[in-house]
Amino acid sequence: MTTSTVSLSGVRKRFRGTVALDGIDLHLRPGVTGLLGPNGAGKTTLLRILATVLPADDGDVRMLGRDPHDPRQRTDVRRRLGYLPQELGFPRGMSAFAFVDYMAVLKEWDDPGRRHAEVRRVLDQVGLGDIATKRIRTLSGGQRRRVALAQALLGSPEVLVLDEPTTGLDPEQRASLRHVLAELGRTSTLLVSTHQTEDVAALCDRVVVLDEGRVHYDGPVTDLVATAAGHVWLSAAPDAAAQVSARTGSGRYRNLGAGVPPDGEEVAPTLEDAYLLLRGASAATRPEVAA
Amino acid sequence: MGVLETADDARLVAALAGGDLGAMRELYARHAPWLGVRLALRCNDREVVADVLQDTFVAAWKGSQRFRGEGEVAAWLWGIAVRRLVSRVRGRRDVVVMAEIPEQPHRHVVPGVEEQVLLDVEYGDLGLALGRLSPEMRAVVQATVLDGLTTKETSRLLGVPENTVKTRLHRAKAQLRGHLAEGRA
Amino acid sequence: MTATWHVDDAQLAGWAAGVAGPAGAASVEQHLLRCADCRARVTPAAAPVLPDLDAVWMRVRDEIELPRPSLLERVLVRLRVPATDATLIATAPSMRSAWLAALALAVLFPVLATAWRGTGLADLFLLLAPLVPVAGVALSYSEYVESALEQEAAAPYSPLRLVLLRTLAVLVVCVPLLVVAGAFVPGDVTWLWLLPALGFTAVVLGVSTWTEPTRAAGAIALLWVAAVGRAAWRGDTGVLLSDVLLVVYLAAAAAGVFVLVLRTRRLGTLGGTW
Numbered sequence: 001m002t003t004s005t006v007s008l009s010g011v012r013k014r015f016r017g018t019v020a021l022d023g024i025d026l027h028l029r030p031g032v033t034g035l036l037g038p039n040g041a042g043k044t045t046l047l048r049i050l051a052t053v054l055p056a057d058d059g060d061v062r063m064l065g066r067d068p069h070d071p072r073q074r075t076d077v078r079r080r081l082g083y084l085p086q087e088l089g090f091p092r093g094m095s096a097f098a099f100v101d102y103m104a105v106l107k108e109w110d111d112p113g114r115r116h117a118e119v120r121r122v123l124d125q126v127g128l129g130d131i132a133t134k135r136i137r138t139l140s141g142g143q144r145r146r147v148a149l150a151q152a153l154l155g156s157p158e159v160l161v162l163d164e165p166t167t168g169l170d171p172e173q174r175a176s177l178r179h180v181l182a183e184l185g186r187t188s189t190l191l192v193s194t195h196q197t198e199d200v201a202a203l204c205d206r207v208v209v210l211d212e213g214r215v216h217y218d219g220p221v222t223d224l225v226a227t228a229a230g231h232v233w234l235s236a237a238p239d240a241a242a243q244v245s246a247r248t249g250s251g252r253y254r255n256l257g258a259g260v261p262p263d264g265e266e267v268a269p270t271l272e273d274a275y276l277l278l279r280g281a282s283a284a285t286r287p288e289v290a291a
Numbered sequence: 292m293g294v295l296e297t298a299d300d301a302r303l304v305a306a307l308a309g310g311d312l313g314a315m316r317e318l319y320a321r322h323a324p325w326l327g328v329r330l331a332l333r334c335n336d337r338e339v340v341a342d343v344l345q346d347t348f349v350a351a352w353k354g355s356q357r358f359r360g361e362g363e364v365a366a367w368l369w370g371i372a373v374r375r376l377v378s379r380v381r382g383r384r385d386v387v388v389m390a391e392i393p394e395q396p397h398r399h400v401v402p403g404v405e406e407q408v409l410l411d412v413e414y415g416d417l418g419l420a421l422g423r424l425s426p427e428m429r430a431v432v433q434a435t436v437l438d439g440l441t442t443k444e445t446s447r448l449l450g451v452p453e454n455t456v457k458t459r460l461h462r463a464k465a466q467l468r469g470h471l472a473e474g475r476a
Numbered sequence: 477m478t479a480t481w482h483v484d485d486a487q488l489a490g491w492a493a494g495v496a497g498p499a500g501a502a503s504v505e506q507h508l509l510r511c512a513d514c515r516a517r518v519t520p521a522a523a524p525v526l527p528d529l530d531a532v533w534m535r536v537r538d539e540i541e542l543p544r545p546s547l548l549e550r551v552l553v554r555l556r557v558p559a560t561d562a563t564l565i566a567t568a569p570s571m572r573s574a575w576l577a578a579l580a581l582a583v584l585f586p587v588l589a590t591a592w593r594g595t596g597l598a599d600l601f602l603l604l605a606p607l608v609p610v611a612g613v614a615l616s617y618s619e620y621v622e623s624a625l626e627q628e629a630a631a632p633y634s635p636l637r638l639v640l641l642r643t644l645a646v647l648v649v650c651v652p653l654l655v656v657a658g659a660f661v662p663g664d665v666t667w668l669w670l671l672p673a674l675g676f677t678a679v680v681l682g683v684s685t686w687t688e689p690t691r692a693a694g695a696i697a698l699l700w701v702a703a704v705g706r707a708a709w710r711g712d713t714g715v716l717l718s719d720v721l722l723v724v725y726l727a728a729a730a731a732g733v734f735v736l737v738l739r740t741r742r743l744g745t746l747g748g749t750w
Contacts, residue, residue, distance in 0.1 A: 053629040078632040085626040091567055098543035102567050105560045106631035106638075112559065116542060130313035133541050151627060300512070312541065319536065323529050325508050325518040328492045331526045332501065341527035341535075348536045366509045421498040429498060437502045 003029055004062075005189040006050060006159060011059035013045050013213075020045040022213035024059070032185035034200030034221070035193040036275055037210035043193045044086050044163055046210065050191060051083035051161045063159060077159075079108070082152035086163040086193075088144055090136045096123065096147045097132040103151035122150040125180055127173065141168035149177075153184075160190045166199050178203045197272040201225075207271070209278060217278055221271060228256070228269030228277050235261040243280040256280070300364035307355035319348055322368055330372060333438075334380065343379050347372040373438050377448045420470035428463040431456055483507055483514050492518060564638060565645045574612025578650040581608065582657040589660035599713045601661045603704045605654050606673035607697050612646035613677050614684075614693030636740040643681065668717045675725035676700070678732025685739035 006028040013021040020042045037043050048054035049061060052068040064080055066073035090099055100119045109115035123129045126146040131139070136147060145168050152160060165181070166174050181190060182203055194200060200207050200221060207224055209217040217224055233255045238245040242255035255261050256273055295303065295317045306314035323344060330340045350371050351358075358367050421429060434445040435456075442460075446453040483491075483504050490496040491504040508515050545553070545562070552562035581604060588597055616639075629635070651670070658666040676696050683692035707713040715721070 051630045053626060075632050075634075078630060081630060083627065083630040085630075087626060089626065094567075095543060097541050101543060102563060103627060103631065105563050106628055106633040108632055110560055116538070120541075130316075131310055133312060134310040148627065312537070315536075315540070316533070319533055321512070321515065323532065325515045327526050327529060327532075328518055329505060329508075332491075332494050335525055337525045337527050340525060341532050344527065344529075344532050345535045345539065349539050352536075352540045363509055365512075365515060369509060433498065433502075437505065 005029060005064055006191070007060075007062040008046075008049075008056075009060045011046075011049065011056045011061060013042075013049065013054070013057050019213050021049075021056070024213075024215060026208065026215065026218070028189050028191060030185070030187060030189050031206065032181060032190045032192060032204045034204035034207045035191055035210060036195075036197065036200060036207060037193075037216075038279070041210040042213040043210050045213075047083075047161050047163045047191065047193055048085075050159075051085070052077055052081065053083070053085075080158045082154065082157035082160045082162075084145075084149050084152040084160075084162040084165055088148050090144070090147070093135065093137075095133050095135050096128055096139065096143075096150075099136060099147060100132075100151050100154070104154050107154050109154070118154060119150075122153040123147075125153055126150045127176055142170060142173055145169065146173070146177075153180075156184070156188070158188050160184060160188055160192075162190065162192045164193055164195070166194055166196060174199070197270070197275050201271040209275065211279070224274045224278070225269055225271050226274075228274035230266065231258065231277055232256055232267050232269045232273045233261050233264035234267050235264050237261075237263075239264070244276050301358075301360050304351070304355050304358045304364055304367075305360070307352055315348070315352055318351070318364075322365060323348070325365075326368060326372055329369070330376060333373075334376060339376075339379055343372060343375045346375045346379070350375070370439070373440060374444065377440065377444045380450075381447045420467045423470055424463055424466060428459050428466070431459040432463050432467075435460055481507075482511065483517075485517070488514065488517055489519070561641055564633075565641050573615065574608060574646050575649045575653075577608045577611070578653040578657075581605065582653040585657040586660045598661050598663045598665045599704065599708045601658060602665050602669055602713055602716065603701065605658065605669045606676055607700060608654060609647055609650045609673050610676045610680055610693050610696060612650060613643045614680050614689040616642040616646060634740075636737065639681065639684070639736075639740075643677065647677070664714070664717060668722065671722050671725040671729075672700070672716070675728035675732070678729040678736070680732070682732035682735035682739075685736060 004027040006026070008024050008026040011021055011024040011026075012019070022042075024042075024046060026046075035043050035046070045054065049056050050063065052063075052074050055069060061068055063077045066077050068074045068077050091102070094102070097119060100123060101115065104115045104119055109118060120129065120132075123132045126149050128143065128146055128150065131143070136144060139147065145165065149162070149165055152162065160181075162181075166177060169177060178199065181192065184190060185203075192199070192203070204221055206219065207217065207221045208215060209224075233239070233242075234248070234250075234252045235255055236252055238247075238253045239255040239257070239259070239261035241259045242257035242261065244254075244256040246254050248254050254267075254273075255264070256277055295306075295313050298306075298314075298317075300318070300321070303314045303318045307318070326347065327340065327344055330343055331337075334340055334343075347368060351368060354371075358364065421432065424432065430449055431445060434440045434448055435442070440448065442453050442456050446456045449456070451459075487496065487500065487504065491501055496504060508518070546566050549559075549562045549566045552565060553559055557565070581601075585597070585601060588600075628638075651673075654669075654673075655667075658669060679696065680689050680692045683689070703716060704713060707716050
């Protein structure tokens with residue numbers, strides 16, 4: 001497909017003998033794609049390759065029609081890329097404003113007036129405009145994450161690679177962030193990793209499930225949810241035969257699996273149900289491996 | 292935002308210490324207009340007024356813990372502003388401070404009944420008496436009595452020696468007393 | 477005092493226009509200090525010389541929000557370094573430790589020299605001086621210190637330029653200080669230490685395209701301490717500054733810079749991630 005803004009074919013990466021990515025094929029277009037998977041599935045490795053901070057060992061990577069393995073083209077890609085890493089680090093003693101301003105300098109915003117206006121814009125966008133003068137170390141975890149997100153948004157990049165942007169955010173912040181990301185997804189290509197299936201359900205049109213360095217599911221969110229239809233039952237008591245049985249807010253149990261519990265009432269599946277069932281199915285078809 | 296708009300001034304000032312720019316924006320929105328006008332009535336240079344206004348709010352941001360929560364924030368801000376004005380115009384002969392105030396109230400300005408009463412009681416005679424002072428003497432009275440500056444600050448503001456300020460104030464008071472006695476008689 | 481009385485609109489406008497008369501103005505001004513309602517009604521449009529309040533607000537905001545350039549940044553800008561480069565140099569926090577180390581040596585050696593004459597002083601200087609810039613450079617681009625490295629690495633700014641800027645900043649301050657310290661040391665060491673210092677620094681930069689620069693710096697430091705220790709034990713540290721070795725240091729410097737430029741061009745990041 002020529003309209004893909006980000007394209008991976010047969011991408012492999014190993015670290016000291018451990019396979020992190022084992023032949024990834026992925027083609028993304030503008031819009032928000034969610035990346036789900038257990039810890040150790042290779043999500044962060046995949047995102048770091050797309051962020052041009054890690055080279056693939058093997059396979060082909062194309063971003064905005066350019067090859068990030070070529071130095072000149074990589075700089076071009078970086079000019080049009082925003083990246084929120086999983087591990088956050090900030091130079092000591094900087095205010096939120098100073099840090100984003102510093103990143104803006106690295107992103108070639110040379111004119112101070114335009115740079116400062118852009119820094120204010122992105123800080124406002126993540127809801128930190130009014131506390132931009134505070135030192136980063138005095139901020140909460142969720143606020144720090146948003147500071148890091150703000151630098152990723154500088155210049156409204158065409159490709160945004162966001163590693164767990166919603167971690168540490170309270171429900172309100174999460175809702176407003178989803179709004180910001182959805183807005184960006186109208187024109188840019190966003191790949192967002194998360195542990196929260198509700199983020200994906202609320203935000204993404206498309207979901208990619210990664211496990212053991214491979215793509216286990218790639219398609220519309222609604223299609224994945226549909227795979228769980230007929231497998232979700234509410235019952236008064238936990239169902240021993242179910243793959244997953246969890247108590248809900250109403251005191252009844254939500255059972256996922258093929259069988260129908262004795263007093264079972266079928267309910268509409270959520271993305272979480274579908275994801276857990278998919279995970280369960282993939283775990284059943286191969287020997288137990290630690291995440 | 293809604294919280295800030297209903298917070299009283301002292302709460303806003305307290306929030307400044309925590310680095311809350313939203314509180315600062317609100318404080319500025321409430322106080323910059325009247326402070327700006329009051330400064331503009333004392334200095335004919337737009338740039339100086341802008342600088343003093345800027346300095347005042349920056350000083351409030353940096354020194355917000357110096358506001359102890361007693362009295363009016365407005366009075367605290369004016370205290371900062373008038374002293375900034377003093378240090379800003381020091382040694383600048385080209386800036387006219389305390390421009391002459393017209394002898395008669397503007398014809399469009401018709402005091403309301405209540406205000407008229409208040410003026411009559413509190414300021415009626417005094418207003419006339421002040422109007423009869425020379426501009427130099429009136430400036431001294433305004434700076435010391437009405438704006439609360441010390442003799443030293445007044446001398447800097449008006450660019451005259453401290454002794455002159457003292458003499459003028461002394462004479463102004465005597466003259467005012469005379470006019471007021473005349474008025475009553 | 478709860479204000480039940482308020483200044484009327486006409487009088488407020490008259491005051492703002494400067495035509496209220498001295499007593500009227502005084503009355504309005506005293507009232508405004510205590511009445512939020514009347515303050516809110518002040519419309520500054522009529523005031524004769526009032527500046528643009530929105531513009532003043534932007535200036536206030538700039539002054540409290542924009543990061544104040546550090547002393548270092550201001551000095552750099554005075555020296556005609558472009559402002560953005562000055563910011564990038566000054567943001568490397570580790571630079572200061574290298575500078576302080578150099579400063580410490582510059583203070584220490586003159587003091588030591590008054591009490592202690594002889595080869596011991598020269599040996600100590602030879603041991604320490606070349607390692608200061610090496611450590612400074614290694615730390616200035618190490619991910620242990622530069623914790624924002626991951627975000628920095630994804631930015632289009634040339635990593636080669638960044639590392640060279642910071643190296644330069646370390647060297648420009650450290651070398652003169654160390655030269656001052658060296659002036660109090662007897663013998664050839666006074667100047668010749670510059671060559672191993674240069675060679676080591678360049679090697680660290682070159683090696684940093686494969687791995688963490690602090691590792692390279694650590695290895696070099698160990699080797700150097702061992703070599704100086706051995707030579708001192710034999711009573712002749714001069715062998716470390718023999719003609720042959722001086723050429724080797726120079727060659728290492730050239731090789732290090734060559735590798736750095738070549739590999740960074742190709743790789744685009746430092747620190748062994750590529």
